[in-house]
Amino acid sequence: MTTKFKLTYFNGRGCAEVVRYTFAQAGVKYEDYRIDEHDDWPSFKPSTPTGQLPILEINGEVIPQSLAMVRYLAREFNLYGKDNQESLRCDVVIDVLQDIEICLTPMWHEEDVQQKKLQMQKLVNTSEAVLKRLDNLLKNDAKTFVGSSITIADIVFYRTIEKATALLTNPLDSHPRLKTLWTCVGNSERIADWISRRPETPW
Numbered sequence: 001m002t003t004k005f006k007l008t009y010f011n012g013r014g015c016a017e018v019v020r021y022t023f024a025q026a027g028v029k030y031e032d033y034r035i036d037e038h039d040d041w042p043s044f045k046p047s048t049p050t051g052q053l054p055i056l057e058i059n060g061e062v063i064p065q066s067l068a069m070v071r072y073l074a075r076e077f078n079l080y081g082k083d084n085q086e087s088l089r090c091d092v093v094i095d096v097l098q099d100i101e102i103c104l105t106p107m108w109h110e111e112d113v114q115q116k117k118l119q120m121q122k123l124v125n126t127s128e129a130v131l132k133r134l135d136n137l138l139k140n141d142a143k144t145f146v147g148s149s150i151t152i153a154d155i156v157f158y159r160t161i162e163k164a165t166a167l168l169t170n171p172l173d174s175h176p177r178l179k180t181l182w183t184c185v186g187n188s189e190r191i192a193d194w195i196s197r198r199p200e201t202p203w
C-alpha cells in the first residue's frame with residue numbers, strides 16, 4: 001500500500017517549507033494542506049499534538065515538529081547519507097544550524113524597536129559564527145555537506161539561509177564555498193521545480 005501523506009500548515013513557508021523541500025527532493029506526493037491562521041486555526045489548534053503547526057499525517061497518524069518529519073522522510077526516502085555515520089554527519093550540520101533558528105524565531109514577532117535592534121545584532125554575530133563552523137565542516141571540493149548527493153543537511157542549510165536572507169543582506173558573501181553549495185541546492189532539478197511552482201505567499 002502506498003503511504004498517504006498530508007502536511008498541514010498555514011498559507012506560508014515558515015516551518016513547513018523545509019518539509020516541502022524534503023518531499024520535493026524525495027519525489028514523493030503529499031497533500032499540501034493550508035489553513036487560514038485567523039479563521040481556522042483557533043478551533044483546530046486544541047486538536048493538534050503540540051498546539052502548533054506544521055503537522056504531518058502519515059496514513060492518518062498525526063506527527064508534529066518539522067525537523068522530526070524531515071528526518072523521518074529522509075530515512076524513508078534515502079536522503080540521510082549512505083550509513084549511520086553519514087546520518088550522524090547530516091545531524092551535525094542540522095544541529096549547528098539551530099543556533100541561527102533560535103535567533104530567527106523571536107524576530108518575526110518582535111515589535112519593540114530597541115529589542116529588535118539587539119536581536120538583529122545577535123543574529124548577525126551568530127550567523128557569522130555558524131557559517132564559519134559550517135565552512136569548516138565542508139570537505140575540500142565537496143559539492144554537498146555529506147557524500148556526493150543532496151541530503152537533508154543541504155536541504156536544512158538551504159532553508160535556514162533562505163529564511164535568514166529575509167533579514168540579513170547576502171549572508172554567504174564571505175563564504176564562497178557555502179554560497180556555491182547553497183546556489184547548487186536551489187538550482188538542483190527537484191528543488192528548483194518546487195520553487196518554480198510553489199504558491200506565492202506573503203511569508
Ligand SMILES: N[C@@H](CCC(=O)N[C@@H](CS)C(=O)NCC(=O)O)C(=O)O
Binds near residue numbers: 066
Ligand atoms: N519546532 C516546531 C515549531 C512549530 C511552531 O513554532 N509553529 C508555529 C508556526 S511556525 C505555530 O504553530 N504557531 C501558532 C501557535 O503557536 O498557535 C517545528 O519546527 O515544527
